[in-house]
Each structure stands twice: as C-alpha cells, then as structure tokens.
Amino acid sequence: MRMSKKLYLAIGILILFVGIGGGLFWYARPSENKGDDLAAQQVVERVPVIVGVLIPQTGPREDVGEEMRAVLDLATEEVNRAGGVQGRDVVLKYVDSGCDPDTAQRAMRELIDVAPAAIIGGICRSESLVAARIAQGAGVPFISPAAAAKEYSEIGNMVFRFVPSEVQEGEAAAEAAAKATSTRAAVFACAQDDCRALADAFSNALAVRKIPLVVSGTIATSSQGIGAQIKTLVSNRANFIYLPAGREEAQLFLDALSSSSLKAAVYLPRLEGEESFRYASNTLVYELRLSNPDGTIILQKLAERGWGKGFLSQTTYRSYDILKKLADALTLSSVNNLKTAEVFSKISDWQGVADRYSIDPQTGDLLKASIVPVIVPNQAQ
Template sequence: MKKLTLMLLGVTCLLTACGGNETKEAAAPKKEEVVKIGATAPLTGPVAIYGVTATNGSKLAMEEINKNGGVLGKKIDFIVLDSKGDSTEAVMAYNRLVDEGIVAFIGDAPSKPSLAIAEVAAQDNMPMITPTGTQFNITEAGKNVFRACFTDPYQGRILANFAKNNLKVKTAAIVVNNSSDHSNGVTEAFLKEAQALGIEVVAKEGYSDGDKDFRAQLTKILPTNPDVLVIPDYYEQVALITTQAREIGLKSTFIGPDGWDGVAKTLDPSAYEAIENSYFTNHYSLDDQSEKVQNFVKAYRETYKEDPSSFAALSYDAAYMMKAAIEKAGTTEKQAVVDALKGLEYDGVTGHLTFDEKNNPVKAVTVLKIVNGKYTFDSIVEAK
C-alpha cells in the first residue's frame, strides 16, 4: 500500500510539473518583433552641437514612422550611441550596434568618424547613410555607403559660382584649416573653379586645429582687399575668424560652406555685426514654404523647443530614406536594402534627390544670407 501511494504521488507530481510548464508557456507574453536600426553621433564633446541636433532629427522621424505603423509591419527599435566625434569611439560604438543586431545604420555626423565607420561597415555590407558627412571619400569606402548631404568639393564649386554669378566678385582670398579634410576639400574645389571662372585669388592663408588667434593670417590678407573672404570651416572657428577680421578692418564679404550652420548661436548678439551679410551654402531653409518643410519645422519646434538645423533636417531625411529603402526591398536583407537605396528617388525636407555612381546625392543647394543673426533664404543653386 505504501509503495502504491508513493507511485501515485510521483505520477501526480509529474502531471503537475507538466501542467505547470504548459501554463507558463501559454502565459508568457509574445515578444514583439522589431527592426533594429542603429546610429552614432557626437552627443558629448566639442562638436556635440552637431550630434545632438542630428540625433533629434532622426529620432523625430523614427517616432513618426512608428506612429504610422513602422516598417514592414514592425516597429523600429532605434538605438543611438555617443561617438564623441572621435573615430575610434565611433567604430567601437558601431561594433556594439552590430552586436545588438541592427540591420541598417545612420551616421555619423562629422566626416572623420563617418569615414572610419564606413570602412568597417563596408566589410559587413551594412546599409549605411551618413546624413551630414561631407568628406568626398566616405562613400568610396563601399557600395553599401550612401550620404544625404552634398560633398565638400561640390560646395567649393557652388561657392565659386555663387561668388561670380550672384555677388559679381573679381577677387577672392581664402583662409583654410590645414588640419581639416572638410576645409581642404572645399578650398581645393573653390580654387579650381574660381580659376576657371576668372576670379583672381589674391591670398591664401592657413592655420591648424586648435588655433584661436588668426590676426597674423588676416593681417596678411588685409592689403589685398579681396571682394570675398572664403572661410571653409566649422562654426567655432568661423565665429573667431570673422570677429577678428572685422577688428583689423577687413571689409570683404564672407562666404563659406555648411559648417557655418550654428555660428550665430556661438556669437553674442552684440557681435552679430561680424557676420552680417555673410553667405553660406546649406541644405534647406526655414523660410521654404513647402508643406513638407513647414510640417517638419513645426513638429521639430514642438518637440525640441528650437529651430531645426540643417543637420536635423538631413538626419530626418536619412531616417525616412532608410525606411523607404527597406520597404522598397520588402526585406531587411542587407544586399536587397543596398540595392533599393541605389535606385531610390526621394523627396525630402532637404529637397529632391537621386544617387549618382558614387552614392552621392544629386540635389539642389540652398544659399543662406545672415541678417541680424538670422539665416535668411537667398537663393537656390540647382544641381547640374
């Protein structure tokens, strides 16, 4: 009897255990399928102003996409890591994203970390769009690498044409950051195009990263009295150079590339005179009255309580371009997405674009004029 009782207890325990497992499995919540897309940007460090605004733009797009059903019927899990504007940190962050299982990548903001990531992403055949990396050779890293912005050399050519055709200049001088691929890329293209257009370059002076005093270079330029001074660098240096140029009495009109975006924020309003009536190439204008632009500007202002920079607009477009490519491919398989990007025709906040043979966008350029610290629309230069 005792043996029979033990046997019955054992059977009961087995049945209970089995039943318990079935109940647990049935009660376990079904894990939601997501599409993981990664991004890096300098969220801290000296160029964080670019990274934060770029990330805000892409996050806004991803939130809108998810509210409207996601991609391929799945929500996007958008993972952003801090690259600190450093190439080594950027590659480490990208590798962590790969470990997380991303199927596509958006980033980085500056050119150097973008190039460093592109060289690694090419080995993975990871679909990649850099929203704002303008250095020419980024997309040459691999057929999987695309960009939403125009390149440094393209900006240099546009600036020369704008100076000749819009400003009617005869002479130009240039002050170049010899440590910057961005600055050198714009400079070389400007010089070549200026020569072809008959603009006399009367002076060229250089400096290095970290320099704060540019008076020696500007004093050499002063007696040449150029119609325009080209300053192809980022906003921090531009703020210093323009202020010091006015201090020594230089009267030239200042022009530059998209790295200028942010210069007004850097200067105190009392110093706006230094950049008054300056021009720079950019990717869109807040004054553009198209519905697409104004809807973006409204949503961004409501979310972040400030005006969206061109970095935000480009990153917003890059996010939607990646969504469009995945949907066109009908899958997240890497080569299919890359192929879809290659043939993409996209109408975004920063204009209509297609990709050329180097995966660079064919698109128009907006030229902005600074008036009372505001970036006002001046003209559109169509892509040729």
C-alpha cells in the same frame, strides 16, 4: 494472380483513407496547438527593426550629436506611431563616434554585432570613411547626413550621403569667386580634418582658375586672435573669404568683420541656413543651400518635448528626413524581400529625396553643388 491485384488495390485504398484521415485529424487538432503556431508568428512579427546610429556623444561635435539624437528619437516615435515597419517598431541603437576614427571603428563593430537593418551617422570626415568601409564590408546600408569626403562615394553601393563632396563644394565656391571682379581670395579653416579638406579643395579650385589666394590659415578661436586675422585680410585687400569652420568660430569671425572696414564676400560651407545666425552687415554671405524638411515644425515638436534650443543644424534636419525615408525603404524591402540598399534606388519616395537633394541615387553623389547669396537686411536697404 487476380487475387493479388485485388489485394494490392485494397491496400492502396486503405493507405489513401489513412492519409486523408490523418490530415483531417491534424487540421482538427485542439485549438491551443494552432494558437501556439499563431503566437509564434506574432512573436516574429513583433521583433523590432534595429537601426544603428553613429553620432559624436563626446568630442568636438558633441552638440551636433545631441541634436541628432533628439531629432532621430522624434522621427522614430512618429514612424512607430504610424505602424512602424510592417507592424514592427523601429528601435535605435546609439553608439558614440567621438569624431575619432578609432572610437568609430570600435563603435561600428558593436553596431554590426546587433545586425542592424541600416546605420545612420558619420558627422566628421575620418569617422565617416572608417564607418562606411566597415558597413560596406558587412553588407549594411550606411547613410550619412554630413559626409563630404571625396572618397566616401567610392567605397561601395551600400554607402549613401546627403551633401556634396568637399571637391564639389570647393568647385562651387571657386566659381562664385571667379564671378567677382579682381578677386583676391582668402581661406580660414577650423583645425579638424574635414575643415582642412574643404580648404584644400577650395585652394586647388582657385589654382585651376588662376585666382590669387592671398591669405590662408587656421581660424582663431578667440576674439583677439580673429581680430588679428581680420587685420591681415585688410592689409592684403582680400575680398572673397572661404570659411569652413564651426558655428561659434564663424560667428566670432563675422562679428569682427562687421566692425571692420573690410568689405568682402564670405562663403560658409558648413553653416547652410543656420537659424539665429548673425550676419555681418558689410558682407555678402554665401551659403550652400539644400532643400530640407520644415525646420519650424520640427523645432515646435521638439519644444513640446522639452527641447531648449531655438535652432538646429542642417545636418540634424537631414537626419530627420533620412530616418523617415529609411523606414519607407525598410517597409518595401520587407514586402519585396529586397535588400534595403537596392530599394533606395528603386522606390519613389527615395527618388523624391534624391531629387530634392540633387543626389544621384545610384552613387550617392550630389549631382551639382550650387550656392546662393544670403540677403542681409542692412544690405537690402
């Protein structure tokens, strides 16, 4: 019996030494094997972070898509030069929305297939709603610099935007109209659905305040057609004009207004802070004003890269800021193993963006839409 215990003890000691020896042998294995493990880890670390970008590369907002691509490429280059996301480069995957819901749906499926960390985009109303719902269903954060549809923020917690809803903006414009004396309002909107939704929101807000809407319609696209619309405004004594329209249409309208006898306030819900925009000298023009990145610096950087335009839309400026803050969020998400959408509502940098744009980081809604008058030089004298 005693011999048996000693035998068991000897066997146990032998097993222990064999285990220790095996471990030491594994640790001291040839360096090329350890190098293979390290190389594999480095390969994982070098896998790029894909960010999807849904922009109109064709269709009615192709010009905005072109601007956004130039600015997002610039921002991505700067992010990667600064170290990327935990040493991984950010790579943008562009798809064309065409400002069309069916095209956007196909494009979003293409983006989801490449497993992006997040998606930036959504310029037109219908495409934004379709894209946001697909992103929410796939669990991918979707951040829009321009989505104004009221339903947008109701889609889910993966959806963010950097502008007020059409209802909020309509309310803000109606408040401005209510402060004027004997307001007789008019609205001319572009034919696209986002312009029409803004016009409807403004009309509804006027009705609540019992402010008469004396003229409404689709803005003309020619100087002759707009001239006829100005005459209608004059005959109806309109003095507050809501103008959700594209840049070219709005400029034609303001040029025609400047040469008319009509004195009115004009609110441009789609053209905040446009550089090189000519304002009518006999008109008080209102814009929605959000704090944006320094456009002069961004334009200078783009000019150095061969960019020929002297202005950018505010949607484009916001896209630059979104990409930069998204990189911050992805970096912290990687470190803390949190979902990017969760990080958006936690990190200080994103909170800073939310404060700057007056956005509730939990819902993506702009807390308060406000408009400010643009002082035209002729009026200031």
